[in-house]
Amino acid sequence: MLDPDQLAADEPANSADDSRPLGVRKMLDLGAATGRLTHVERLPERQGRRAEWPGWMPIELVTAFGHAGVPAPWTHQAEAAELAWAGENVIMATGTASGKSVGYLAPALTAIMEGATALYLAPTRALAADQLGLVKSLGTGLGAGQGGGHGTGRGATLRAAVVDSDTSFSERASARRHATYLLTTPDMLHYGLLPQHQRWRGFFRRLRFVIVDECHGYSGVFGSHVAQVLRRLRRVAAYHHGSAGGFGGSSPQAVQFILASATISEPAKCAELLTGATASAVTRNGAPRGPMTFGLWEPPLTSTRGVAGAPVRRSAIAEAATLLADLVRDGTPALAFIRSRRGAEAAAAAAKSKLTEAGDDELTHRVAAYRSGYLPEERRQLEDGLRAGTITALAATPALELGVNITGLDAVLIAGWPGTRAALWQQAGRAGRTGRDCAAILIARDDPLDTYLVHHPQALLHRPVEATVLDPTNPYILRPHLCAAAAELPLDDDDLTLFGSAAPGLVAELAERGMLRNRGGRWHLTGLRRAPLASLRGSGGPPVRIVEESTGRLIGTMDEPSAHVLAHAGAVYPHQGDLYLVKSLDLGDSVALVEAGDPGYVTSARELTELTITAEHRRIDWGGAAVHFGEVEVVRQVAAFTRRRPDTGQPIGEEKLDLPSRVLRTRAVWLTIAPEQREELAAAGVDLPGAVHAIEHAAIGLLPLVAACDRWDVGGVSTDSHAQTGMVTIFVYDGHDGGAGFAERGFTAAAQWLRSTSLAISDCECGAGCPSCIQSPKCGNGNEPLSKSGALALLDRMLADAPDPEKGATPAGGESGGRRTARLRGDRAVP
Numbered sequence: 001m002l003d004p005d006q007l008a009a010d011e012p013a014n015s016a017d018d019s020r021p022l023g024v025r026k027m028l029d030l031g032a033a034t035g036r037l038t039h040v041e042r043l044p045e046r047q048g049r050r051a052e053w054p055g056w057m058p059i060e061l062v063t064a065f066g067h068a069g070v071p072a073p074w075t076h077q078a079e080a081a082e083l084a085w086a087g088e089n090v091i092m093a094t095g096t097a098s099g100k101s102v103g104y105l106a107p108a109l110t111a112i113m114e115g116a117t118a119l120y121l122a123p124t125r126a127l128a129a130d131q132l133g134l135v136k137s138l139g140t141g142l143g144a145g146q147g148g149g150h151g152t153g154r155g156a157t158l159r160a161a162v163v164d165s166d167t168s169f170s171e172r173a174s175a176r177r178h179a180t181y182l183l184t185t186p187d188m189l190h191y192g193l194l195p196q197h198q199r200w201r202g203f204f205r206r207l208r209f210v211i212v213d214e215c216h217g218y219s220g221v222f223g224s225h226v227a228q229v230l231r232r233l234r235r236v237a238a239y240h241h242g243s244a245g246g247f248g249g250s251s252p253q254a255v256q257f258i259l260a261s262a263t264i265s266e267p268a269k270c271a272e273l274l275t276g277a278t279a280s281a282v283t284r285n286g287a288p289r290g291p292m293t294f295g296l297w298e299p300p301l302t303s304t305r306g307v308a309g310a311p312v313r314r315s316a317i318a319e320a321a322t323l324l325a326d327l328v329r330d331g332t333p334a335l336a337f338i339r340s341r342r343g344a345e346a347a348a349a350a351a352k353s354k355l356t357e358a359g360d361d362e363l364t365h366r367v368a369a370y371r372s373g374y375l376p377e378e379r380r381q382l383e384d385g386l387r388a389g390t391i392t393a394l395a396a397t398p399a400l401e402l403g404v405n406i407t408g409l410d411a412v413l414i415a416g417w418p419g420t421r422a423a424l425w426q427q428a429g430r431a432g433r434t435g436r437d438c439a440a441i442l443i444a445r446d447d448p449l450d451t452y453l454v455h456h457p458q459a460l461l462h463r464p465v466e467a468t469v470l471d472p473t474n475p476y477i478l479r480p481h482l483c484a485a486a487a488e489l490p491l492d493d494d495d496l497t498l499f500g501s502a503a504p505g506l507v508a509e510l511a512e513r514g515m516l517r518n519r520g521g522r523w524h525l526t527g528l529r530r531a532p533l534a535s536l537r538g539s540g541g542p543p544v545r546i547v548e549e550s551t552g553r554l555i556g557t558m559d560e561p562s563a564h565v566l567a568h569a570g571a572v573y574p575h576q577g578d579l580y581l582v583k584s585l586d587l588g589d590s591v592a593l594v595e596a597g598d599p600g601y602v603t604s605a606r607e608l609t610e611l612t613i614t615a616e617h618r619r620i621d622w623g624g625a626a627v628h629f630g631e632v633e634v635v636r637q638v639a640a641f642t643r644r645r646p647d648t649g650q651p652i653g654e655e656k657l658d659l660p661s662r663v664l665r666t667r668a669v670w671l672t673i674a675p676e677q678r679e680e681l682a683a684a685g686v687d688l689p690g691a692v693h694a695i696e697h698a699a700i701g702l703l704p705l706v707a708a709c710d711r712w713d714v715g716g717v718s719t720d721s722h723a724q725t726g727m728v729t730i731f732v733y734d735g736h737d738g739g740a741g742f743a744e745r746g747f748t749a750a751a752q753w754l755r756s757t758s759l760a761i762s763d764c765e766c767g768a769g770c771p772s773c774i775q776s777p778k779c780g781n782g783n784e785p786l787s788k789s790g791a792l793a794l795l796d797r798m799l800a801d802a803p804d805p806e807k808g809a810t811p812a813g814g815e816s817g818g819r820r821t822a823r824l825r826g827d828r829a830v831p
């Protein structure tokens with residue numbers, strides 16, 4: 001490991017033969033000189049390892065790969081191909097740009113040439129369209145798509161087609177008749193292909209391989225939905241195989257899955273959660289890559305004072321914008337990942353104005369924003385600009401991760417912890433694809449988790465990435481899929497096994513509600529009760545369209561829960577660097593009308609929350625403290641919004657809103673302490689309301705460390721005396737109906753989670769609390785009351801009798817732990 005001082009000292013001597021691009025070198029020098037670079041790590045170049053093409057591949061296919069620039073497979077590609085061809089389900093979990101497509105295309109295209117079909121699933125339409133280009137270029141080598149037979153029997157040709165919601169009726173009809181390699185999304189499979197499987201029977205009858213690309217993207221609620229869609233697919237394929245003499249009889253194993261993922265922990269388990277079938281994991285990456293410098297970067301505290309006089313750290317977005325502007329000036333192609341849509345817009349705008357301020361007006365057109373919610377034409381324009389080199393700096397939301405293949409970047413800036421180590425390396429992997437020396441920098445946001453991570457690099461580096469979290473047993477998710485499955489084909493007992501242990505109980509419940517009826521031992525959907533199919537993306541309901549009132553132009557879309565918070569009347573909404581003021585939000589019509597213009601302030605919604613425990617499932621006692629897991633009902637309402645100064649976030653006025661409340665039935669983890677502990681802390685002068693609120697914020701901030709979630713996927717409620725428990729209680733709940741597995745992960749890893757929370761708070765250099773530790777940007781209560789010292793005292797009490805998660809070591813590990821653990825007074829669990 002390099003330390004920043006050493007790096008700076010070495011720099012002059014090495015710079016002559018330093019292969020790092022100019023902009024990268026200057027950025028690292030700046031970070032070292034200012035102390036913002038808290039950690040630097042040099043990841044060495046990796047040599048590629050080639051393998052032979054499998055003997056079973058037709059020579060035409062080997063030749064086609066050769067023409068496409070793949071003379072021989074890398075070892076992981078060959079390993080995956082061999083396993084798949086031998087009849088196993090396979091998951092390839094290797095890094096970005098490791099060429100996983102060769103690993104699945106080799107067996108899939110061979111099978112197609114023998115008369116089978118293959119289905120390719122991508123999480124986004126953009127990625128499916130991108131893959132079509134790849135397959136078509138191979139297909140040209142195979143003489144595909146130029147008339148000829150319809151792909152029945154030996155010598156069949158490769159006919160690739162994308163089917164998504166944009167596909168016209170005639171294109172769809174043509175794909176049904178001719179396609180042997182079909183590219184689509186889980187959403188289209190759910191809404192289109194499976195409900196109409198009889199019309200697609202020619203395709204399903206011959207379906208052998210199902211490719212699930214970028215499968216690490218299927219986590220949380222979306223992942224849990226996709227898991228059910230894949231089970232429905234297995235059932236439909238088995239039916240068509242059985243009825244028409246396909247490949248594997250009538251067992252649900254009739255199709256084989258080849259999954260491709262970023263590096264994740266427990267890939268085989270992830271594959272099994274997603275598909276319900278066991279799989280072999282291929283994890284040793286044989287592809288080469290250039291050397292990379294990876295850095296952790298903490299923006300400085302500013303002289304500005306924020307809420308309650310707390311110091312304000314320069315935002316990761318502002319820092320990324322400045323660095324982007326520098327990189328543009330040095331001609332170094334760079335991409336900044338910004339977590340929010342607004343942030344991406346703001347970063348691009350700020351980078352442009354930095355260039356203008358410095359008199360580099362002519363460079364501003366090289367900077368652009370890119371995010372989900374853009375219209376396809378807008379996206380395509382930006383992608384073309386990047387390829388052509390007219391755009392060299394992009395501020396993008398991580399939606400890009402699941403989209404197009406952008407190459408040739410020398411630097412990647414990650415503004416804010418992307419939520420998982422898997423996502424971090426995925427995003428970092430966007431740099432240096434051409435084998436050139438490159439850099440990836442994680443810039444800390446002003447929040448507790450980021451602060452913790454830039455000061456504890458060992459929590460980030462040299463550790464396996466986290467396992468995917470999804471919950472195929474969530475009844476809210478499973479119920480509509482059981483109905484959809486019953487509509488596709490009546491359910492029998494074997495099917496219920498396929499859908500898991502929760503299925504029989506839910507089927508009985510659906511029968512009681514008159515939605516399913518048993519006839520001849522099989523469950524049928526009753527004709528009158530067909531509900532519209534649920535959205536896989538969690539929110540339910542149609543997306544809200546953002547429309548410019550004066551022109552009727554569609555500016556973007558967002559899901560309804562987001563619209564309550566971001567597109568309520570009076571909200572300031574940014575798009576492509578322009579600001580819009582929301583005039584009205586009509587939830588009935590799912591439309592928000594906006595007008596362009598910068599009102600000189602930003603807005604944040606104020607939400608009221610009430611929480612009721614409906615069932616407690618599990619509990620762990622730590623002396624008088626306890627950790628609980630169970631079901632809760634949360635009623636939330638955006639009741640008002642606050643106008644804030646754009647630079648400091650200080651409030652300048654509040655306005656009431658009249659939006660309906662939303663009821664969430666979900667799962668939560670909650671923490672309590674015994675009444676005598678409460679007395680003890682109160683007697684010692686601890687501000688309990690401030691303490692629980694501070695712990696709630698920081699614990700939500702740190703949950704992603706143990707559960708692969710986003711801070712925004714969970715919510716919290718805290719009170720120094722909850723009506724039901726009668727005790728000091730801190731709740732953290734999944735933000736989706738039925739839960740998504742995150743709160744449960746918090747429960748199982750509670751000791752590690754709360755110890756890290758305590759360290760993140762005590763680590764922070766502020767006095768009485770700031771956004772880097774206990775303040776929350778999503779607080780519905782204006783960050784009042786909060787007590788930093790109270791939070792530490794209360795956590796100390798809670799953890800006094802908790803087990804040590806990594807026995808013998810502090811949870812943070814590492815050399816600098818001593819100073820901080822000393823603050824855990826009397827904590828006998830920590831050495």
Ligand SMILES: [Zn+2]
Pocket residue numbers: 764765766767769770771772773774
């Ligand atoms: Zn702080």
Ligand SMILES: [Zn+2]
Pocket residue numbers: 693697776778779780781782783784
């Ligand atoms: Zn709060």
